[in-house]
Structures are given as C-alpha cells and as structure tokens.
Amino acid sequence: MKLPPTCRRLQVLAAALGVCVTVGFVVQFLVGPFQRRPPTAPAARPPQPCRPRTHLVFLKTHKTGSSSVVNLLHRFGEAHGLRFALPHRYQFGYPSPFQASRVKGYRPGGPPFDILCHHMRFNLPEVQKVMPNDTFYFSIVRDPGTLGESAFAYYRAIAPAFRRAPSLGAFLASPGRFYEPGARGNHYARNLLWFDFGLPSAPGDAGAVAAAVAGVERAFALVLLAEHFDESLVLLRDALCWAEDDVAAFAHNGRRAPATLSAAQAARLRAWNALDWALYAHLNRSFWRRAEAFGAARLRDEVRRLRERRDALARRCLRGGGPVAAGAIADGRLRPFQPPGRAEILGYALRAGLPPAERERCARLATPELQYKDILDRRQFGTGGNGTAPPGA
Ligand SMILES: *[C@@H]1O[C@H](CO)[C@@H](O)[C@H](O)[C@H]1NC(C)=O
Ligand SMILES: *[C@@H]1O[C@H](CO)[C@@H](O)[C@H](O)[C@H]1NC(C)=O
Ligand SMILES: *[C@@H]1O[C@H](CO)[C@@H](O)[C@H](O)[C@H]1NC(C)=O
Numbered sequence: 602m603k604l605p606p607t608c609r610r611l612q613v614l615a616a617a618l619g620v621c622v623t624v625g626f627v628v629q630f631l632v633g634p635f636q637r638r639p640p641t642a643p644a645a646r647p648p649q650p651c652r653p654r655t656h657l658v659f660l661k662t663h664k665t666g667s668s669s670v671v672n673l674l675h676r677f678g679e680a681h682g683l684r685f686a687l688p689h690r691y692q693f694g695y696p697s698p699f700q701a702s703r704v705k706g707y708r709p710g711g712p713p714f715d716i717l718c719h720h721m722r723f724n725l726p727e728v729q730k731v732m733p734n735d736t737f738y739f740s741i742v743r744d745p746g747t748l749g750e751s752a753f754a755y756y757r758a759i760a761p762a763f764r765r766a767p768s769l770g771a772f773l774a775s776p777g778r779f780y781e782p783g784a785r786g787n788h789y790a791r792n793l794l795w796f797d798f799g800l801p802s803a804p805g806d807a808g809a810v811a812a813a814v815a816g817v818e819r820a821f822a823l824v825l826l827a828e829h830f831d832e833s834l835v836l837l838r839d840a841l842c843w844a845e846d847d848v849a850a851f852a853h854n855g856r857r858a859p860a861t862l863s864a865a866q867a868a869r870l871r872a873w874n875a876l877d878w879a880l881y882a883h884l885n886r887s888f889w890r891r892a893e894a895f896g897a898a899r900l901r902d903e904v905r906r907l908r909e910r911r912d913a914l915a916r917r918c919l920r921g922g923g924p925v926a927a928g929a930i931a932d933g934r935l936r937p938f939q940p941p942g943r944a945e946i947l948g949y950a951l952r953a954g955l956p957p958a959e960r961e962r963c964a965r966l967a968t969p970e971l972q973y974k975d976i977l978d979r980r981q982f983g984t985g986g987n988g989t990a991p992p993g994a
C-alpha cells in the first residue's frame with residue numbers, strides 16, 4: 602500500500618519501530634470571497650495585512666491525527682495567555698452531544714473563551730454559547746478506508762461490534778453479523794466521523810446526506826485531511842495568519858506498527874462507513890480547491906520548510922530523534938495514555954542535558970494531550986489533575 606507522505610516521513614523518523622502514525626486532517630467551509638486570494642492581484646498592491654486569529658474551535662475527531670493539532674493549539678494558547686474552554690475531566694460528555702454546561706467555569710453571560718479543542722460530539726448552538734461570534738471553526742477528517750482499521754485496533758475493548766469479531770478480516774467480511782445499531786460504544790464501529798460532527802444518525806436519502814454535508818461546510822471554515830497532514834498545517838497557518846513555527850508539531854498518539862490493509866479491505870471499510878465516505882469525499886474536494894487557490898508551488902515550499910523545522914526540533918529535543926514506546930519514557934508527564942487493548946501508543950523522551958529554557962520548550966512539544974490539559978487546567982483554575990497519571994479518557 603502506498604503510504605501518504607506524512608506516514609513515510611514518520612517511518613523514517615521511527616524506522617526502528619516501524620511506526621506510522623494515525624494521522625488525519627483539513628477542510629474548507631467558508632468558500633467566501635474573503636477566504637480566497639484573487640488569482641490575479643494587481644502586482645503593485647502589497648499583501649493584505651492580517652491579524653492572527655485567537656478565537657478557535659477545533660472539532661477533535663477520533664483516529665485522524667487530531668492529537669497533534671491539539672498539541673499546537675495548547676502551545677499557542679499557553680504562549681499567548683489565551684483562555685481554554687476545558688472539560689471537567691478530559692472530554693465534554695462524549696458521546697453525548699456537547700453542552701455549554703460541560704465547560705469548566707462557564708456561566709451564561711460570562712466572559713467567552715478563546716480556544717475549544719477537546720473531544721466532543723459537535724453541537725453548534727451549544728458551542729456558540731461558549732465561544733465569541735468571530736470564532737474560526739475547523740476540524741480534520743480521514744479516509745474511512747484506513748480510519749476504520751485504526752478504530753478497530755484502538756476501540757476493540759470498547760465497541761461491542763469490534764469485540765465480538767475475532768479479527769478485522771472477519772469483521773470486514775460481514776460487519777452486520779457483529780454490529781447492533783445503537784448499542785453502547787458501537788458509534789466507534791460505524792461512521793465515526795459522521796457521529797463526531799453531530800450529524801443525524803439515519804439520514805433518509807441522498808438529499809438528507811447532501812444537506813448534512815453542506816451544513817458542515819457552512820459551520821467549518823476549514824477541514825484538514827489526515828492523509829495530507831503537512832499541507833493541512835500550511836493551509837491552517839495561512840487561514841489563521843499564524844507564523845510558520847506555530848504549526849511545527851510532533852505527531853502525537855501514533856501507534857506502533859499499524860496494520861496495512863488490502864485495497865479490497867479498504868473498499869469494504871468505505872462501503873460500511875458510507876456516510877463517512879460521503880463526508881470525506883466532499884471535504885477532500887474542498888480541501889484541494891483551497892490548496893489550488895493557495896498555490897501549488899507555494900504550498901510545496903512551505904511544506905518543505907515545515908518538515909525541515911520539525912526534523913530540526915526532533916534532532917534537538919528528542920532522545921533517538923523520534924517516537925519511542927511508552928515503557929521507555931521514564932518521565933510520567935511525557936508518557937502517553939495507553940488505551941485498554943492491544944494498540945500501543947508511542948510518545949517522546951527528551952534528550953539528556955538540554956539547557957533549562959530549551960528543555961521546557963521541548964517538553965511542551967512532547968507533552969501528551971491529557972497531561973497538557975492538566976497543565977492548562979492548573980494555569981486557569983489552580984486545580985485539575987497532577988499531570989502524572991491520566992485516568993482513562
Ligand atoms: C459579536 O460580538 C461582539 C462582542 O460581543 C458584538 O459587539 C457584535 O455586535 C457581535 N456581532 C454579531 C454579528 O453578532
Ligand atoms: C481528493 O481530491 C483530489 C482532487 O480533486 C482527487 O484527485 C482525489 O482522488 C480525491 N481523493 C479521494 C479519496 O476522493
Ligand atoms: C496523581 O493523581 C493520580 C490520580 O489522578 C494518583 O493516582 C497519583 O498518585 C497522583 N500522583 C502524584 C505524584 O501525586
């Protein structure tokens with residue numbers, strides 16, 4: 602199977618472990634004229650100045666590489682003293698739809714928050730209660746032909762449909778044999794993206810599917826593609842008017858040795874997750890339209906700089922220059938949460954002997970999402986977990 606470029610690079614980083622990361626990301630929703638660069642701007646006009654955006658909602662979807670995006674949002678928000686809308690624990694009542702009351706410190710009429718980026722089932726009217734009206738909404742999606750494999754490995758212990766199947770092959774041969782709609786935990790087993798976006802669970806016909814997808818395009822200014830993670834980060838940086846360094850992040854929540862699917866298995870996963878496939882195919886087209894407006898050569902150049910920057914940070918910060926097994930990370934603040942089951946999640950250990958300021962910067966790049974949430978919680982509220990032993994999230 603031909604791996605996306607991000608995966609190939611990560612495999613180089615972690616060749617010894619045969620790592621590839623479950624990455625995923627970006628889509629465009631506001632096809633508004635202000636989002637597009639005019640194809641033939643008068644040469645004399647200086648580039649439009651832009652102001653970095655600081656009101657952000659990132660819908661963190663499952664098994665799409667979204668943890669890596671959360672890391673850069675955590676770092677940006679912390680560095681700029683922004684207020685996060687945080688869950689009391691680690692998710693906003695997932696899989697129930699998001700409710701404003703789930704946000705720690707929220708009260709109606711109280712000051713709005715700057716960034717909301719933890720797991721939720723999306724519910725726009727409730728999100729709007731918490732966030733300012735000029736908020737930039739974005740998310741990330743991944744081809745269900747590979748997302749399904751990642752979900753199977755990760756949620757084996759939680760989704761009854763996966764637990765009952767002796768293997769992924771058996772599940773794919775006849776998923777209906779194992780799947781009971783509505784059973785607790787089974788949202789992980791079919792159309793997980795559709796579920797996370799909060800879309801209607803059983804759209805009656807193609808028109809209803811198209812209407813739901815159009816609603817996503819309206820609500821979200823950008824949707825990233827997991828398979829084109831670095832291109833996604835560049836388009837995100839551009840849309841947010843951020844600096845190139847702001848989107849240089851390590852891949853988080855990657856798995857050791859993910860399985861490779863045959864083309865037939867990927868096709869079966871797409872068919873089983875037909876709603877996700879409809880959503881993904883649409884958002885993929887929007888993404889590439891946006892990439893084209895940005896400029897293919899410009900995109901390539903900036904992706905190259907991003908990779909160079911990330912590689913330099915990895916060499917400077919990380920023991921071994923890449924991800925390592927959780928068991929090899931002595932510092933509990935950097936050890937990633939391990940899901941129940943057999944998927945082994947990798948993390949990062951810092952190089953010995955870094956000067957204190959650099960050590961701090963490297964630690965932030967390497968901090969897993971649960972521990973980072975604890976850091977932000979303490980900064981905002983003086984309470985929260987101790988950052989050493991994240992409970993099952
Ligand atoms: C957005 O919020 C700001 C500040 O609360 C307010 O002044 C402005 O009128 C609002 N704009 C819209 C379109 O609701
Ligand atoms: C995504 O869109 C691009 C450009 O339109 C197209 O070449 C590619 O085949 C699409 N991928 C999928 C999986 O639909
Ligand atoms: C951190 O909190 C967890 C419970 O969330 C507890 O089990 C652990 O002992 C605590 N660690 C320290 C060092 O206080």
